Amino acid sequence: MSRQHEHRPRPGxxxxxxxxxxxxxxxxxxxxxxxxxxxxxxxxxxxxxxxEPIEDEGAAIREALDNPIDSDPLDQRLFAGMRLxxxxxxVSLPLPPMRAPDIRQRIIEAVLDRAAAAGVDDVHLIAALxxxxxxxxxxxxxxxxxxxxxxxxxxGQLYNHDAEDPDGMVxxxxxxxxxxxxxxxxxAESDLIVYVNVNLVAMDGxxxxxxxxxxxxxxxxxxxxxxxxxxxxxxxxxxxSELHHxxxxxxxxxxxxxxxxxxxxxxLNNDLYGNGPMSVLAKREWEWTARDRAGFVATRAALDxxxxxxxxxxxxxxxxxxxLTSVQAxxxxxxxxxxxxxxxxxxxxxxxxxxxxxxxxxxxxSPYNVDSILNPILVHCxxxxxxxxLYRGRPLVREGGVVIMSHPTTPEFNPVHHxxxxxxxxxxxxxxxxxxxxxxxxxxxxxxxxxxxxxxxxGHAYHGVHPFYMWYWGAHALDHLGGVVVLGGDPATVRxxxxxxxxxxxxxxxxxxxxxxxxxxxxxxxxxxLMMADVK
Amino acid sequence: xxVRTASLPSLRDLDPRRRIRSLGFPYTSAPxxxxxxxxxxxxxxxxxxxxWARSPIARATRVVAQETVGRAxxxxxxxxxxxxxxxxxxxxxxxxxxxxxxxxxxxxLLIGSLPRPWRHEVVVAAAAxxxxxxxxxAAAAAWFWGAVPMERQRVSRRGAxxxxxxxEEGWSLxxxxxxxxxxxxxxxxxxxxxxxxxxxxxxxVVPVHMDGTxxxxxxxxxxxxxxxxxxNFGAPMHRDGEDARRFSARIEATxxxxxxxxxxxxxxxxxxxxxGETPSLRGPEFSTWRxxxxxxxxxAGRPGVSSSRRSVRDRARGNDPW
Numbered sequence: 001m002s003r004q005h006e007h008r009p010r011p012g013x014x015x016x017x018x019x020x021x022x023x024x025x026x027x028x029x030x031x032x033x034x035x036x037x038x039x040x041x042x043x044x045x046x047x048x049x050x051x052e053p054i055e056d057e058g059a060a061i062r063e064a065l066d067n068p069i070d071s072d073p074l075d076q077r078l079f080a081g082m083r084l085x086x087x088x089x090x091v092s093l094p095l096p097p098m099r100a101p102d103i104r105q106r107i108i109e110a111v112l113d114r115a116a117a118a119g120v121d122d123v124h125l126i127a128a129l130x131x132x133x134x135x136x137x138x139x140x141x142x143x144x145x146x147x148x149x150x151x152x153x154x155x156g157q158l159y160n161h162d163a164e165d166p167d168g169m170v171x172x173x174x175x176x177x178x179x180x181x182x183x184x185x186x187x188a189e190s191d192l193i194v195y196v197n198v199n200l201v202a203m204d205g206x207x208x209x210x211x212x213x214x215x216x217x218x219x220x221x222x223x224x225x226x227x228x229x230x231x232x233x234x235x236x237x238x239x240x241s242e243l244h245h246x247x248x249x250x251x252x253x254x255x256x257x258x259x260x261x262x263x264x265x266x267x268l269n270n271d272l273y274g275n276g277p278m279s280v281l282a283k284r285e286w287e288w289t290a291r292d293r294a295g296f297v298a299t300r301a302a303l304d305x306x307x308x309x310x311x312x313x314x315x316x317x318x319x320x321x322x323x324l325t326s327v328q329a330x331x332x333x334x335x336x337x338x339x340x341x342x343x344x345x346x347x348x349x350x351x352x353x354x355x356x357x358x359x360x361x362x363x364x365x366s367p368y369n370v371d372s373i374l375n376p377i378l379v380h381c382x383x384x385x386x387x388x389x390l391y392r393g394r395p396l397v398r399e400g401g402v403v404i405m406s407h408p409t410t411p412e413f414n415p416v417h418h419x420x421x422x423x424x425x426x427x428x429x430x431x432x433x434x435x436x437x438x439x440x441x442x443x444x445x446x447x448x449x450x451x452x453x454x455x456x457x458x459g460h461a462y463h464g465v466h467p468f469y470m471w472y473w474g475a476h477a478l479d480h481l482g483g484v485v486v487l488g489g490d491p492a493t494v495r496x497x498x499x500x501x502x503x504x505x506x507x508x509x510x511x512x513x514x515x516x517x518x519x520x521x522x523x524x525x526x527x528x529x530l531m532m533a534d535v536k
Numbered sequence: 537x538x539v540r541t542a543s544l545p546s547l548r549d550l551d552p553r554r555r556i557r558s559l560g561f562p563y564t565s566a567p568x569x570x571x572x573x574x575x576x577x578x579x580x581x582x583x584x585x586x587x588w589a590r591s592p593i594a595r596a597t598r599v600v601a602q603e604t605v606g607r608a609x610x611x612x613x614x615x616x617x618x619x620x621x622x623x624x625x626x627x628x629x630x631x632x633x634x635x636x637x638x639x640x641x642x643x644x645l646l647i648g649s650l651p652r653p654w655r656h657e658v659v660v661a662a663a664a665x666x667x668x669x670x671x672x673x674a675a676a677a678a679w680f681w682g683a684v685p686m687e688r689q690r691v692s693r694r695g696a697x698x699x700x701x702x703x704e705e706g707w708s709l710x711x712x713x714x715x716x717x718x719x720x721x722x723x724x725x726x727x728x729x730x731x732x733x734x735x736x737x738x739x740x741v742v743p744v745h746m747d748g749t750x751x752x753x754x755x756x757x758x759x760x761x762x763x764x765x766x767x768n769f770g771a772p773m774h775r776d777g778e779d780a781r782r783f784s785a786r787i788e789a790t791x792x793x794x795x796x797x798x799x800x801x802x803x804x805x806x807x808x809x810x811x812g813e814t815p816s817l818r819g820p821e822f823s824t825w826r827x828x829x830x831x832x833x834x835x836a837g838r839p840g841v842s843s844s845r846r847s848v849r850d851r852a853r854g855n856d857p858w
Binding site: 284285287 | 560562563566568570571572
């Protein structure tokens with residue numbers, strides 16, 4: 001950690017494993033493991049250290065609003081009598097949630113200060129959650145702060161996006177690829193949308209913010225489908241991502257329809273743990289001090305002895321002390337180019353060549369289970385959808401290679417957040433794990449199910465179609481890989497996902513050797529903290 | 537009827553430090569991989585910078601400390617008899633002093649036995665993982681003995697390169713090629729570092745055999761028992777076209793002859809060497825108790841009879857890393 005050792009942040013590290021290499025830390029859901037890797041054919045990719053944060057966030061925000069990229073300053077775009085909509089990223093960003101004050105709060109307050117000065121009365125704030133679950137009051141307060149919440153929520157001017165409100169959505173047109181573009185009516189009919197974004201990974205932001213975050217199933221189905229996902233290589237590399245190409249086309253339609261967007265994007269460093277008791281999780285093993293080691297032993301023992309529910313509560317209580325590394329505002333595409341460079345500046349690690357076997361330790365959290373359970377479908381999504389796609393250039397693992405994921409993968413679901421996931425697990429997965437087949441046979445029924453729709457609109461449930469999307473996230477990986485092994489997972493559940501269970505890494509490698517030969521090369525992608533492989 | 541007896545753990549097995557070490561990481565620290573740049577900060581181990589200990593002030597205070605406290609302790613505990621220093625008469629410039637190693641007293645005894653000018657122009661290769669593991673211990677070793685860190689648990693050339701630089705600057709080097717104190721009184725196989733450094737720097741090796749320090753303060757014992765000690769200097773050796781590995785083997789063989797000379801006489805040792813009958817310092821490859829039995833017997837002058845100089849408890853403690 002830069003703060004601790006008073007030195008410049010070090011870039012990521014690709015370390016070959018030899019016999020003197022200690023066991024490496026591996027997340028295993030809410031638990032922690034130390035795993036020894038085979039010598040002389042393994043390597044460990046360590047994330048870069050957190051970049052130094054911007055010292056004066058307020059000044060940086062003011063600078064971004066006053067000197068936007070390819071846009072007039074925000075003050076000049078605000079006027080009395082206008083309809084202003086401020087949309088912001090939902091609870092899925094960042095992960096883990098940020099310590100208060102959230103960066104969204106600071107930016108929204110700065111925007112509202114200017115709106116007030118310009119005499120703007122008609123202001124709405126929308127949590128741009130697309131088909132995600134509605135945010136709770138506590139989550140909204142955390143994101144926008146109490147001042148904003150108390151000023152606007154009681155008047156009905158701060159609320160969650162509702163993609164199933166028949167009167168709240170508007171169709172704006174169709175792209176030249178036949179993709180419908182439908183977003184929130186309030187946003188579409190505003191004189192200006194200010195979108196406040198948190199770019200935790202390179203996938204976030206750009207036209208994906210408005211075209212996805214404020215849209216619904218009608219528009220999303222055009223890019224959240226197996227074909228698009230399979231040809232997004234990767235989601236983190238916009239120029240090679242079919243998902244982003246589709247969003248950008250939809251953005252063009254928005255622009256043509258006269259929707260004005262003032263995009264504000266932020267990037268954070270990867271300081272998940274600060275200098276506190278969890279800091280050991282971000283350190284390289286040979287740099288663990290006696291205190292780190294004692295803390296780790298105690299934490300691991302405590303977590304292992306807790307009941308799963310208690311363990312989950314403890315882990316989800318963590319708030320990360322991220323630092324702001326950049327904030328830029330203005331025209332959507334121009335802003336996003338700068339943002340992506342800043343994300344890469346923090347996260348990219350140069351890696352030479354692919355590997356036969358790619359190893360992950362999956363942590364307890366993904367974008368879709370904040371304060372919830374990482375159920376088996378989300379395990380698939382986190383492993384094959386997110387971790388596998390954290391590359392630029394080529395996948396870390398070669399075509400026909402094997403991914404080994406360490407996670408308990410128990411058949412547990414949160415019935416409030418993930419009701420359709422339960423049915424997906426019981427009805428769809430026993431029938432097929434092929435994304436194309438499930439899309440054809442089951443997707444529409446789930447997407448149009450009235451009960452799921454009701455739970456999405458009135459409770460805190462993800463949309464009925466959401467588990468399908470989670471499965472599609474892994475479509476590229478499923479197409480690319482020869483096999484997937486889950487280390488330490490519940491065997492029946494793992495088999496239901498179409499993977500193979502293994503109780504030890506040796507067993508997992510034995511299973512993998514059927515597909516990649518007897519002495520495969522192994523790469524352990526030690527994530528989190530977040531990083532991205534730039535594979536040459 | 538067969539009576540089954542439960543095997544009791546030895547006292548050695550019950551030593552908490554040994555047990556913790558045997559657990560490995562994360563209960564003990566992990567070594568820094570050779571391919572990795574270490575974190576800045578208090579550099580320890582073979583990264584410890586001991587330059588300060590060779591400053592004029594540090595050298596002057598070290599001479600005073602060694603000639604007063606060091607000499608008093610050595611004299612009180614070892615009453616050393618130093619033989620054959622005249623073999624170094626033709627020696628000029630730096631050299632590598634190579635000695636057998638049984639006790640923490642060996643370093644002070646060896647330095648104190650060296651003739652001037654080498655006595656105060658010598659650095660001692662000391663275990664990086666033991667003497668340089670904390671700032672305080674590293675500073676004490678570097679100042680009092682002029683110690684420089686040498687890695688012995690993993691492959692690292694950092695210590696060797698630093699030592700080579702010092703030799704090239706004119707410093708002599710004292711080194712114990714066994715890599716640690718004897719765990720049982722017998723010698724251990726030599727590591728190749730001393731021969732490598734001498735060959736690389738083109739300086740002679742002076743073999744030194746010290747006999748008796750294991751009776752004063754062997755590995756594992758905390759309280760010393762005064763006993764007379766003999767220090768026997770050999771003639772400087774030069775590499776004779778052989779590679780470092782063979783040179784190292786020749787140094788080890790010369791030390792065995794010196795040991796034989798200490799316990800018999802010069803000519804008998806020469807005759808035994810000519811016949812290839814010089815007793816090995818490493819001892820026979822017997823089981824532990826037979827090695828102990830033979831060692832004790834040989835010291836008592838009656839092979840096969842144990843004089844039990846060390847108690848069972850002393851032996852049980854014989855598990856320090858150095």
